[in-house]
Structure formats: structure tokens, C-alpha cells
Amino acid sequence: MNAKKEAVSILDGFKAFLMRGNVIDLAVAVVIGAAFTSIVNSVVKGVINPLVGAIGTKNLDHYSACVKGSCKPGSDGVEILWGSVAGAALNFLITAAVVYFLMVMPMSKYLARQEARKQARTGKSEPEPNPVTELEVLQDIRDLLISQRTGTVDGVVKQQRPAGPDGR
Known part of the structure; x- marks a missing residue:
């Protein structure tokens, strides 16, 4: 029974991995890149190389x-x-x-x-996002670990950081 449960969790993890946006974006980029390669190779082979060959050797x-x-x-x-x-x-x-x-x-x-x-x-540009410091990321990780230990894992950090001296 334990092996079946582990297999299901592996499949769930694999499904979650595949459904992430960056994996899909990467797959699309590879396919578009392969198609784009033929265009670039055609320009190089058909236009640039003959021009270089006219000056020197092909x-x-x-x-x-x-x-x-x-x-x-x-x-x-x-x-x-x-x-x-x-x-x-x-x-x-x-x-x-x-x-x-x-x-x-x-x-x-x-x-x-x-x-x-x-x-x-x-009439205005996009506002600059507030940079996140390493300390703030570590505090968020700490808060998530605490929430996991207490059994209230919902992916939301409950504790809010006080604003710093510059209002962030």
C-alpha cells in the first residue's frame, strides 16, 4: 500500500512540474526556436555566405x-x-x-x-516595484515553516512585516 501511495505522489509531483508555466513556456520556446533556426540558416546560407564567398572563399x-x-x-x-x-x-x-x-x-x-x-x-510610466531584500525572503520562509509546523499550511504568510523607514 505504501508503494502505491508513493507512486501516486510521484505522479502528482510530475503533473505539477509539467503544469508549471515556465515548463510550458520553455517547450514553446524550443519549438519556436527550432522553426526560427531554419529561417536564420536560410538567410545565412542564401544571402550572407555567397556575399562572404564573393570576397574570399566559401x-x-x-x-x-x-x-x-x-x-x-x-x-x-x-x-x-x-x-x-x-x-x-x-x-x-x-x-x-x-x-x-x-x-x-x-x-x-x-x-x-x-x-x-x-x-x-x-502620461506616466509604470511604478518601480519595491525591491525585496534577502532578509524579507528569509522571514517569509521562516513564517511558512512555522505555519507548516502548526498545521495551517495555506501558502499565505500570516505575519505581516512592519513598514521600514522608507515606507516599504
Whole structure:
């Protein structure tokens, strides 16, 4: 009977984990990110790489250096393929630049304009939330532990902290 009860509590815990908002948000972000990856890769492959190829070479994989001995086929030389590393680093930088300049920067400007319009309509900005100190968090944890011990667990802190010298 105890094993069945433990299995049910494990399933309940797993269900609670899955139903948290941040897990759902993460799943949506992964799916959107996968779809977005194909767009970014298409821009890099179809537009940026040919432009870079017009200036230099499209493929750096054949660049290498021989460290020890001869790197001819059948010899005992050690070949370092630095071209593939440089190509991967360049591809990363190009991809990051495309994401930043074509996606992140325009979205940031758009959101800033939206916030400016909202402030212009209301005439005021959002009030700054009061920062929570570490001491206040620890006091809340203490109060919750006390309420658990007394059997009045409802997730609400019963004891209210007095306002500090600045009225918070």
C-alpha cells in the first residue's frame, strides 16, 4: 500500500512540474526556436555566405597545417584542420549577427516605441516595484515553516512585516 501511495505522489509531483508555466513556456520556446533556426540558416546560407564567398572563399575546410612530419597520404604526420574550426567560428559569428541585426535589434526598437506610446497615452510610466531584500525572503520562509509546523499550511504568510523607514 505504501508503494502505491508513493507512486501516486510521484505522479502528482510530475503533473505539477509539467503544469508549471515556465515548463510550458520553455517547450514553446524550443519549438519556436527550432522553426526560427531554419529561417536564420536560410538567410545565412542564401544571402550572407555567397556575399562572404564573393570576397574570399566559401569553404575553409581544406585549409590545414602539418605539425609533425609530412602530411602526405600514408605518412605519419599530424595534420591540424584549422580551416574547419575557422569556418565554424565564422559561421557562428555570421549567424549571431543575422539574429541580432535582423531580429533582436528591430524587436527591441519596436518594444521601446510601444512603451513610449503607452507612456504618452497614460502620461506616466509604470511604478518601480519595491525591491525585496534577502532578509524579507528569509522571514517569509521562516513564517511558512512555522505555519507548516502548526498545521495551517495555506501558502499565505500570516505575519505581516512592519513598514521600514522608507515606507516599504
